[in-house]
Amino acid sequence: MIKILVAGYSGSMGQQVLKLIDETPDFELVAVFALGATENDRQRLGLGEQVKIYNELSQIEQGADVWIDFTAPSAVFENVKFALKHGMCPVVGTTGLTDEELVELKQLALAQQLGGLVAPNFGMSAVLLMKFAKEAAKYFPDVEIIEMHHDNKKDAPSGTALMTAKLIAQNRLPHHQGVADETETLAHVRGGDYEGIKLHSVRLPGYVAHEQVLFGGAGEALTIRQDSFDRASFMSGVKLAVKKAQALDGLVVGLENIL
Ligand SMILES: NC(=O)C1=CN([C@@H]2O[C@H](COP(=O)(O)OP(=O)(O)OC[C@H]3O[C@@H](n4cnc5c(N)ncnc54)[C@H](OP(=O)(O)O)[C@@H]3O)[C@@H](O)[C@H]2O)C=CC1
Numbered sequence: 488m489i490k491i492l493v494a495g496y497s498g499s500m501g502q503q504v505l506k507l508i509d510e511t512p513d514f515e516l517v518a519v520f521a522l523g524a525t526e527n528d529r530q531r532l533g534l535g536e537q538v539k540i541y542n543e544l545s546q547i548e549q550g551a552d553v554w555i556d557f558t559a560p561s562a563v564f565e566n567v568k569f570a571l572k573h574g575m576c577p578v579v580g581t582t583g584l585t586d587e588e589l590v591e592l593k594q595l596a597l598a599q600q601l602g603g604l605v606a607p608n609f610g611m612s613a614v615l616l617m618k619f620a621k622e623a624a625k626y627f628p629d630v631e632i633i634e635m636h637h638d639n640k641k642d643a644p645s646g647t648a649l650m651t652a653k654l655i656a657q658n659r660l661p662h663h664q665g666v667a668d669e670t671e672t673l674a675h676v677r678g679g680d681y682e683g684i685k686l687h688s689v690r691l692p693g694y695v696a697h698e699q700v701l702f703g704g705a706g707e708a709l710t711i712r713q714d715s716f717d718r719a720s721f722m723s724g725v726k727l728a729v730k731k732a733q734a735l736d737g738l739v740v741g742l743e744n745i746l
Pocket residue numbers: 494495496497498499500501520521522523524557558559560561562579580581582583606607608609610646721
């Protein structure tokens with residue numbers, strides 16, 4: 488049995504994770520955490536009597552093997568630090584960790600001799616999109632990224648889009664795209680900029696999580712697109728990560744590294 492704490496259990500992803508745990512014979516839910524957590528959630532969400540419900544990080548007691556985190560960019564760093572310090576292996580889907588924070592968490596995981604996984608995207612279509620986009624950048628250095636999400640998403644750009652840009656940047660030299668004296672007659676209309684790669688974020692009701700990477704060359708173009716139509720698409724990745732987390736050597740970044 489793998490004992491699991493779910494941070495962000497009342498959110499869109501947290502709800503899917505509770506379902507996954509319920510459906511997986513060797514997973515056991517031992518605790519849940521959210522700032523707005525109340526004892527009423529036990530009945531409302533069908534949480535067993537043995538499940539501990541926390542609404543404050545500092546109150547959480549050790550007792551889980553794995554800490555699953557789908558909370559908020561503002562919370563994830565402190566949450567993961569807490570998990571590692573208290574002997575829990577983190578499986579983190581929450582976006583927003585900076586490179587510096589990741590370095591610190593990796594050091595802590597090594598010091599604590601704990602494994603764990605941080606993945607900006609647990610969906611196979613997004614993992615493959617990132618792999619293909621990195622490869623394509625060797626041949627098509629001019630590229631822009633459009634990510635499209637539901638209108639409840641708190642952060643922009645998406646963690647996946649930013650990771651895609653970072654991977655592409657490994658295979659091309661930074662350069663400005665468009666004419667050198669380009670002017671915006673409407674502020675920010677050319678999007679965000681990561682080493683010259685433009686990122687555009689769309690937020691609309693009806694959407695879940697989608698990304699397009701557009702490469703342009705002389706007289707041709709390549710478009711790579713992935714669509715997550717349902718949050719269930721992330722669950723096989725989360726399941727695999729939970730099963731492997733305790734055996735990993737330190738904190739691993741990217742689902743592709745454990746497939
Ligand atoms: N890696 C991946 O494959 C995926 C990653 N994500 C990422 O997961 C994160 C969550 O997404 P989603 O489920 O849609 O978000 P929601 O806003 O639907 O849910 C967030 C959850 O976290 C809780 N929460 C918010 N702030 C805190 C805090 N400071 N401390 C503890 N709990 C907190 C909320 O409850 P309360 O408000 O009561 O605290 C709620 O339970 C986002 O960063 C998103 O980008 C999403 C989908 C896939």
